[in-house]
Amino acid sequence: DDEELIEEAGEGEAAYDDGPKPVGVLAVVGRPNVGKSTLVNRILGRRAAVVEDTPGVTRDRVSYDAEWAGTDFKLVDTGGWEADVEGIDSAIASQAEIAVHLADAVILVVDGTVGLTASDSRIVSMLRSSGKPVTVAVNKIDTAEQEYITAEFWKLGLGEPMGISAMHGRGVGDLLDVALDKLRSAEKTSGLLAPSSLRRVALIGRPNVGKSSLLNQLAHEERSVVDDYAGTTRDPVDEVVRLGGQDWLFIDTAGIKRRLHKLSGAEYYSSLRTQAAIERAELALVLFDVSQPISDQDLKVMSQAVDAGRAIVLVFNKWDLQDEFSRKRLERLWETEFTRVRWAQRVNLSAKTGWHTNRLPEAMETALASWDKRISTGKLNSFLGQLQSAHPHPLRGGKQPRILFATQAGTRPPRFVIFATGFLDHGYRRFIERSLREEFGFEGSPIQISVKVRE
Ligand code: GDP
Ligand code: GDP
Numbered sequence: 001d002d003e004e005l006i007e008e009a010g011e012g013e014a015a016y017d018d019g020p021k022p023v024g025v026l027a028v029v030g031r032p033n034v035g036k037s038t039l040v041n042r043i044l045g046r047r048a049a050v051v052e053d054t055p056g057v058t059r060d061r062v063s064y065d066a067e068w069a070g071t072d073f074k075l076v077d078t079g080g081w082e083a084d085v086e087g088i089d090s091a092i093a094s095q096a097e098i099a100v101h102l103a104d105a106v107i108l109v110v111d112g113t114v115g116l117t118a119s120d121s122r123i124v125s126m127l128r129s130s131g132k133p134v135t136v137a138v139n140k141i142d143t144a145e146q147e148y149i150t151a152e153f154w155k156l157g158l159g160e161p162m163g164i165s166a167m168h169g170r171g172v173g174d175l176l177d178v179a180l181d182k183l184r185s186a187e188k189t190s191g192l193l194a195p196s197s198l199r200r201v202a203l204i205g206r207p208n209v210g211k212s213s214l215l216n217q218l219a220h221e222e223r224s225v226v227d228d229y230a231g232t233t234r235d236p237v238d239e240v241v242r243l244g245g246q247d248w249l250f251i252d253t254a255g256i257k258r259r260l261h262k263l264s265g266a267e268y269y270s271s272l273r274t275q276a277a278i279e280r281a282e283l284a285l286v287l288f289d290v291s292q293p294i295s296d297q298d299l300k301v302m303s304q305a306v307d308a309g310r311a312i313v314l315v316f317n318k319w320d321l322q323d324e325f326s327r328k329r330l331e332r333l334w335e336t337e338f339t340r341v342r343w344a345q346r347v348n349l350s351a352k353t354g355w356h357t358n359r360l361p362e363a364m365e366t367a368l369a370s371w372d373k374r375i376s377t378g379k380l381n382s383f384l385g386q387l388q389s390a391h392p393h394p395l396r397g398g399k400q401p402r403i404l405f406a407t408q409a410g411t412r413p414p415r416f417v418i419f420a421t422g423f424l425d426h427g428y429r430r431f432i433e434r435s436l437r438e439e440f441g442f443e444g445s446p447i448q449i450s451v452k453v454r455e
Contacts, residue, residue: 205287244361367444
């Protein structure tokens with residue numbers, strides 16, 4: 001009956017906790033081929049490994065929810081990060097730096113069969129200056145006879161090196177016990193968990209769309225005087241900007257200002273940083289440069305935010321450069337490339353002159369209100385009941401799947417679970433989504449709908 005279905009859908013207080021409560025963020029770093037991916041996959045279990053570990057494909061995810069012996073934590077994985085980066089040594093150091101920046105504690109993986117290398121030492125000095133607690137994992141110690149090798153790594157000066165075999169699982173439990181102990185007592189400064197009483201915003205878009213110009217314009221319009229928020233661990237790379245009478249936390253503004261795209265391997269890092277910023281943010285301002293054709297990279301950045309389930313506002317920048325030609329081009333593209341985000345608000349502005357930047361706060365507030373919105377089970381079911389009587393699912397092989405019951409299982413973004421007597425066609429799901437949006441709003445927020453089949 002309904003009660004049971006509600007329970008199964010995860011309705012009730014617990015469903016609104018937003019899942020596990022991680023004790024902190026743990027990063028796994030080390031140079032290529034030491035076995036970071038193997039270790040991460042072992043920690044996460046087979047599930048993640050199979051899906052994500054396609055050779056040659058860069059993993060876009062930055063962090064994963066992990067659990068060990070009843071402790072929930074976030075795991076930052078750098079194993080998939082080295083794909084196609086040139087200038088490998090400095091690249092390794094910078095990627096480890098990003099990981100460490102996001103984390104509260106670190107596992108440094110070294111290769112026991114190779115011994116210490118110059119790359120290892122570079123990472124170690126970076127780790128040391130970060131001041132975050134480190135546990136050294138000496139990997140590829142596949143047998144007890146090889147255990148003596150680990151002693152060599154005492155000289156890193158990072159405490160007791162722990163011999164493991166990520167491949168066979170040997171020693172991994174002990175390693176996690178120690179690393180999680182350090183994580184629990186570590187100061188929680190991680191970018192990924194930092195609690196905040198402010199709404200968190202990421203400015204994203206490919207290089208040169210005008211992110212730093214917009215940030216400067218916004219910060220200069222009304223500079224925040226409030227520097228200290230109770231309960232807010234503020235990352236030095238974040239910035240408080242006052243807009244529309246409200247303070248907002250802009251995430252990873254250093255990444256925007258530093259113009260990483262000028263460095264080598266840079267497109268890659270800027271994409272990594274974008275992903276990290278999206279993960280920390282609640283809302284993404286996705287910037288486009290209307291004086292240029294919209295590129296695949298533009299659309300990819302937008303998809304990253306949508307796929308991560310963030311509230312979004314589309315910002316069409318450099319409107320001062322707009323002419324008849326580019327206006328037509330943009331309208332055409334709007335009809336083709338932007339169909340998947342028709343629900344998002346679009347603000348045309350000029351970061352340079354400040355024209356229409358005052359329209360941003362309202363769009364941002366609307367998007368976040370949608371993101372937080374919750375529809376009661378009663379309202380939802382009476383609406384879907386009417387919808388279904390007016391527009392039943394098309395017949396399929398003489399049968400007609402029927403919706404039995406639905407409930408909103410979560411927010412941020414809104415997630416709905418529909419119980420039906422059969423699988424619902426893609427087209428019918430889209431129809432439901434459109435109708436939910438027409439009825440309840442959700443402007444600026446993705447919504448997720450899953451269907452569970454019942455007899
Ligand atoms: P990453 O580049 O640091 O992510 O390293 P990978 O996880 O991709 O591993 C690099 C290579 O080391 C792969 O061929 C793995 O199969 C191998 N490897 C990883 N862990 C172990 C281990 O515990 N023992 C042995 N013998 N090989 C391992
Ligand atoms: P970012 O790489 O996304 O941070 O882009 P920037 O903010 O550095 O801007 C790239 C270039 O576009 C700079 O030369 C800016 O002056 C220019 N720019 C940014 N916004 C506007 C705008 O609204 N109008 C015009 N005409 N130029 C702009």
